Amino acid sequence: MGRGGQKRDVIASDRSRAGSDVLTWAEISRHVTNNDRWIVIGGEVYDVTEWSKKHPGGPRLIGHYAGQDATDAFGAFHNNGDHVRKFLKPLHVGSVEGYTDNDLDKDFRELKSTAVKMGWFQPSYTFYTLVVGHVVLFQVLTYMVLHWFDVTWWSVLLSLACFTIAQSQAGWTQHDFGHLSVFKHSWLDHGVHHFLIGIIMGASSSWWNHMHYQHHAKPNVINKDPDVRLEQLFVVGDEMPKTVAKKKKKSMPFNLQHKYFFALGPPLLYPVYFQIMLFRHMITRRLWNELTYSMVFYISYIYLFVPKLGFFGAVAMYFAMRCLESHWFTWVSQSNHIPMTVRSDQSLPWLVMQLNATCDIEKSPFNDWFTGHLNFQIEHHLFPTMPRHNLYKVAPLVQSLCKKHGIPYTVKPLLQSFVDIVRSLKVSGEMWKEAYEEIHS
Template sequence: MALQPAHEGKEAKKDPQSCAGSSMQLFTWEDIGLCTDQGHPQQKQWLVIDWKVYDIGQFYQRHPGGAQIISYYAGQDATDAFTAFHANNALVRKYISSLLIGELAQDQTSMEPSKNVSKLLVEDFRELRATIERMGLLNPKSLFFVLIFLQILLLEAAGWIALWYFGTSLLPFLISAVLLTTSLTQAGYLQHDLGHLSVFRNPKWNQVVHMFVIGQLIVSTDSGSSNWSKLTHNQHHAKPNCICKDPDLNMHPTLFTLGKVPSVELGMKKKKFMPYNHQHKYFFVTEYLYFPKGHSPKYECFSGLCRHRISDCLVFLCLHRVLESIWFIWLLFMSHVPMNIDYDKNLDWFSTQLQATCNVDQSLFNDWFSGHHNFQIEHHLFPTMPPCNYWKVGPLVKSLCAKHSIEYHCMPLLTAFADVVQ
């Protein structure tokens, strides 16, 4: 049966406050834009998922994934983001059925009209995802994560045994710091995968183990750290390198400014009271100041090994933090900072991720050193995918990029580090 003309949508444009009228109305993108006001989100906030129009104005604050991440797609097509973040889409659709107010009219495109959006690209990417699902590449890999966990425990034990057996002389002191830093960093990769629901099929198991890893294997004992890391990190994935939407760009503008657009804006405002044009010089100092919240009980154990010598404890903690900061910050920056940074242009999911992320060459060392985050493109396109499968998906993504003349950025590890400074 053919869809009726979008006459209900025309009425909506005349009276925006009554837009959410009877169910299953037909709307145009103009209607959706008119009924979306991010300045007053509780009044009007619509988005589209698979041609269906949802009013999230009264729901976004109760969104389990956070209020901001769903609001980022107000007035936009959120189909691919919805699919990427939710492991069980069918179940989630039942929960949001009460928010359904209508659907796009037949004469509308599946995405908001834009010269930057290719309908063919969107269709090809969705077919690619369907192919990956059929191949089982989104399914958890238990053995891989068991080996990662055992590696963390082994490194942790080796670090403490080195101190206990050899004492706190210089060489065992340094060896222990390196071993524990490596253990902590690898635990950070594990908590990242848990936060993306990549380890267990049941989301609750991912959440429970995520809290354990955050509180025991990593330094933070803050009860809110697990939720904080998931919510802010998912915001980054939703709109990477988008000014005002990606929390990873939230640095003090007088100290750091990332991307050409913010730099030009600050220049026009004549904010020259801090030398942000020399940020590449003092970055090497300030990166060492990264300290996660809280501390783990394992450092109380170190105090006992040092026989409560406070000087040894402080030196060890500082060295440990410096090494961790160097590792963490460079890996955080290398896949995003050299890429395009701009305001949200409402691109399709594939284009949004490709313009904001780049890969680092594959090798056994690079895979281990980065926790497989050298495949940042594949990780951003499929955030719930186990990291051990990224290399299998890479050729398929490259093929899609070649078909649509989109550059697939991949570089050597040292080049990626150099690009951060540049």
């Protein structure tokens, strides 16, 4: 008998042993491979093996919860949970034996219910009109500055500043629509998302979804969060340095990573890595519609700026902007995560996992604008579909809940959070060196 037949027999025997469709966690935890995936939502077990291939968030996202309780992850990602549950009915396998919610889960879900009742999941369309409007304004000013004035060093720098602001703020804004937190209707949010990330930024919405939703599902979890798949260049946390030291005899000098981070991290993430990966994603997956959106950006840029700056000047302008944008994005996004806990999957409760991996940055008008309200990273990770302008409102309730259950809740000044990135890289690099020398001496 082939392996496929053996696997089907194993699954059949599992269900037979379940008897009255009551399954133990020991049974459920065996179904964790690409060809055999079970997840738990609200104490009910579902076989998502085939469905995961059709899942809008991609097979990896739902696969990260194979053999685990995905109740709160399911609630966090779906605005219309009742509607989605209809698709789960044919996938139902059984119920978890003795399934009960613990006090932490109950309190968290009660907190979310309170936030819903308070209207904090409802967007302000005035806010988003202004946010999208100021992105378009700076994008237009990027060209108009060169049109109104002669091409001089100061007009080019002013245009570059407008370009960087437009692209960086478009990045924070597309993030909201990508999470379906504005219109609450998939096709409307996806439409604006395509406009912002494709036509305004020249990138791919599905590539962003593929990467970012995995990050949200398992933040700072090794081998699951793509944002910490860094071992080719960096080691982070206290587990990865030791693992990399054991596997590799020759590698990067990670003990110096806090120094070469300034050359390889923020300056090159957008201009090199993202440029390669997003086009690779669109072409290999034949996403011709998204490639068309992105080409609108590049063709319009060439049409508008080559006559003003010349071909090489326009190319230099573009990559200078991407380098500045990359700095902006990297320092902000990593300030909330890299200094926090990075480890392998431990199937932690949703609240605990998110608090281990995220921290907040102090609120101020500048910090709110500069980070796209991702200074409230804790709240955003707990409630990814909550409009960003309401995140500060739910923060006191999250702090109270964390205090009740003894869960650390970290808030930092903006500059301190940047310093902590470098400091954590230094600590992790020293851990790698110590482990490497001990193993390979």
